[in-house]
Amino acid sequence: MSASALPHSTQLDAGRRSDDGAPAARAGARRLLVRVVALGYLALLLLAPVAMIFYRTFEHGLGAVWSAATAPNAEHAFWLSIELVAIAVPLNTIFGIGVALLLERGRFRGKALLSLMIDLPFAISPIVVGLALVLVYGRTGWFGNWLATHGIEVIFSVPGMVLATAFVSLPFVARETIPVLRELGTDAEQAAATLGASSWQTFRRITLPAIRWGVVYGVVLTTARALGEFGAVSVVSGRIEGKTLSLPLYVQDRFENFDSTGAYTAAVVLALLALATLLAMNLLARRANKASGANTPTPAGGRRPPIKNPKHASAGPAEVTI
Amino acid sequence: MSRPLNDPSAGALAGAAGEGAGGPLSAGGGPLPWRLRPSLGGGGRLGSIGASVLGRGMLGIYLSVLVLLPIAALLAQASHGGSASFWREISTPQAVAALKLTLVASAIVVALNAFFGTLIAWVLVRDEFPGKRIVGALIDLPFALPTIVAGVVLLALYGKGSPLGIDITFTRTAVGMALLFVTLPFVVRSVQPVLLELDRTMEEAAASLGAGELTVFRRIVLPNLAPAIASGIALSFARAVGEFGSIVLISGNLPFKTEVGSVYIFSQIQDENLPGAAAVSVLLLLCALLVLGTLTLLSRRWSRHVR
Numbered sequence: 320m321s322a323s324a325l326p327h328s329t330q331l332d333a334g335r336r337s338d339d340g341a342p343a344a345r346a347g348a349r350r351l352l353v354r355v356v357a358l359g360y361l362a363l364l365l366l367a368p369v370a371m372i373f374y375r376t377f378e379h380g381l382g383a384v385w386s387a388a389t390a391p392n393a394e395h396a397f398w399l400s401i402e403l404v405a406i407a408v409p410l411n412t413i414f415g416i417g418v419a420l421l422l423e424r425g426r427f428r429g430k431a432l433l434s435l436m437i438d439l440p441f442a443i444s445p446i447v448v449g450l451a452l453v454l455v456y457g458r459t460g461w462f463g464n465w466l467a468t469h470g471i472e473v474i475f476s477v478p479g480m481v482l483a484t485a486f487v488s489l490p491f492v493a494r495e496t497i498p499v500l501r502e503l504g505t506d507a508e509q510a511a512a513t514l515g516a517s518s519w520q521t522f523r524r525i526t527l528p529a530i531r532w533g534v535v536y537g538v539v540l541t542t543a544r545a546l547g548e549f550g551a552v553s554v555v556s557g558r559i560e561g562k563t564l565s566l567p568l569y570v571q572d573r574f575e576n577f578d579s580t581g582a583y584t585a586a587v588v589l590a591l592l593a594l595a596t597l598l599a600m601n602l603l604a605r606r607a608n609k610a611s612g613a614n615t616p617t618p619a620g621g622r623r624p625p626i627k628n629p630k631h632a633s634a635g636p637a638e639v640t641i
Numbered sequence: 642m643s644r645p646l647n648d649p650s651a652g653a654l655a656g657a658a659g660e661g662a663g664g665p666l667s668a669g670g671g672p673l674p675w676r677l678r679p680s681l682g683g684g685g686r687l688g689s690i691g692a693s694v695l696g697r698g699m700l701g702i703y704l705s706v707l708v709l710l711p712i713a714a715l716l717a718q719a720s721h722g723g724s725a726s727f728w729r730e731i732s733t734p735q736a737v738a739a740l741k742l743t744l745v746a747s748a749i750v751v752a753l754n755a756f757f758g759t760l761i762a763w764v765l766v767r768d769e770f771p772g773k774r775i776v777g778a779l780i781d782l783p784f785a786l787p788t789i790v791a792g793v794v795l796l797a798l799y800g801k802g803s804p805l806g807i808d809i810t811f812t813r814t815a816v817g818m819a820l821l822f823v824t825l826p827f828v829v830r831s832v833q834p835v836l837l838e839l840d841r842t843m844e845e846a847a848a849s850l851g852a853g854e855l856t857v858f859r860r861i862v863l864p865n866l867a868p869a870i871a872s873g874i875a876l877s878f879a880r881a882v883g884e885f886g887s888i889v890l891i892s893g894n895l896p897f898k899t900e901v902g903s904v905y906i907f908s909q910i911q912d913e914n915l916p917g918a919a920a921v922s923v924l925l926l927l928c929a930l931l932v933l934g935t936l937t938l939l940s941r942r943w944s945r946h947v948r
Contacts, residue, residue: 364818365825371798417700442879443883446910453915550903593782593787596785
């Protein structure tokens with residue numbers, strides 16, 4: 320028994336160390352098969368199509384791409400998408416940090432319910448998001464009459480697109496910040512408080528520096544989602560060319576007008592932004608990995624400047640007596 | 642529900658950040674005076690920022706305007722005409738066909754995901770080959786790529802004039818393909834960290850007792866991965882059921898053939914049949930939540946059982 324067991328364990332242990340004997344060879348072949356199947360699947364589903372889109376875009380030459388990219392409607396769509404991101408992302412960032420603090424540090428009833436609410440946008444189809452917004456802010460919606468008499472256009476106009484974008488990208492910052500806050504614990508915050516720091520000071524000087532990579536990671540995810548949102552925005556935008564077409568909507572518009580170069584060009588712009596997002600995510604993950612040890616405020620933290628408070632200016636937390 | 646709904650790619654980061662942060666702070670039982678008095682410093686506690694009336698009020702208003710009111714309006718619209726009208730709206734032949742396609746396609750896609758996702762996670766953790774890190778990073782591409790671009794990307798290779806000579810546009814295969822593309826990362830990203838943490842000694846023990854590689858995988862590895870696979874499946878399913886952007890270009894949206902639930906809802910909104918749109922929306926939402934809830938519970942129970 321042990322004779323046949325040896326090749327197995329070395330196989331498991333040392334991967335590709337060449338080991339004579341039929342079982343090891345068979346296991347090696349199996350390993351290769353698994354690798355080929357997994358990578359082949361990825362290549363066919365993911366890599367080849369993504370590579371192909373770049374080829375398709377440039378097959379008619381750079382000139383065609385340039386004129387497609389600088390078409391007035393394309394430029395407008397690009398800037399509209401930037402505008403949506405510029406409004407929705409800061410709002411969701413503030414909201415995300417606030418809710419994360421509330422869920423991790425606050426004490427109140429209905430916490431589980433709030434947590435569930437925050438996650439709702441992940442579980443709801445973008446189309447349903449759009450529909451729900453129409454039912455409130457649309458012409459026949461709950462606030463339809465009131466908005467119309469005050470001359471405020473929400474649906475089929477930019478404010479509605481902002482709402483849709485903010486809705487679908489709502490949870491990211493909160494979800495990325497909550498685990499970091501939980502890991503952080505409250506010791507350093509309580510120490511700051513005992514030293515007389517106000518809650519705002521504590522937040523700015525202790526909590527925010529410690530959670531910043533989580534927040535930034537959430538912001539990156541929020542931005543990517545906001546930039547690429549299609550379904551929800553498509554319901555509420557009304558698709559008025561040169562007015563309410565964001566970049567993803569413009570891709571569809573060009574496709575339906577048989578302008579494949581225009582569609583591929585806009586799609587490539589979005590794909591490049593997505594690749595940049597991916598890169599940022601990986602760099603941030605590595606950074607957070609490295610930084611988490613060094614930048615976490617430790618109770619004895621000599622690295623952190625003391626909190627400005629005349630009474631305790633020089634008192635390190637370790638000297639506090641209670 | 643909150644845990645698995647978390648973007649799976651985030652888990653790695655949070656976990657990584659946690660390892661470092663966990664040291665001095667949460668190690669429990671440091672001889673620090675304030676550790677003994679949890680109630681201390683209540684006035685300056687951070688909770689008070691979030692808990693301040695103003696802050697809470699603003700968070701509440703934002704959440705209401707953005708999420709709660711619209712969802713309430715959706716539920717109100719769907720239940721407006723009572724159960725009879727709800728039933729009528731979801732049982733029109735076109736709606737039934739769309740719902741059936743959505744659920745069947747999602748089920749097939751999820752099954753394929755469970756298999757290939759686990760396989761890919763396995764290769765990424767246990768195998769070594771050049772370019773592994775790049776492959777690992779690219780797994781998240783479908784999360785980062787806008788859904789409409791996902792559709793365009795698939796059209797570029799599998800659409801008209803495909804260099805492979807395959808044209809799947811306007812077929813149900815296209816629907817499945819689009820769903821596979823956008824849900825690819827879920828199972829991979831939920832299985833990968835578990836596989837990474839899995840104690841190899843169990844497998845080595847089994848192998849030394851004469852178990853072959855397949856037996857070890859089936860009897861040792863798979864049961865440990867099951868909770869992660871289940872939560873990956875749940876997330877994939879919830880995503881697939883509501884998917885719109887990646888499908889809309891490549892499927893052609895032919896009623897009774899390639900029209901999925903979300904596209905049906907969209908067409909009902911265009912036709913100003915809001916009750917119909919709302920009824921089908923609520924049904925799809927319930928399906929997603931049901932699968933999500935069930936599998937999350939199962940996954941939790943299994944992980945308690947195994948560890």
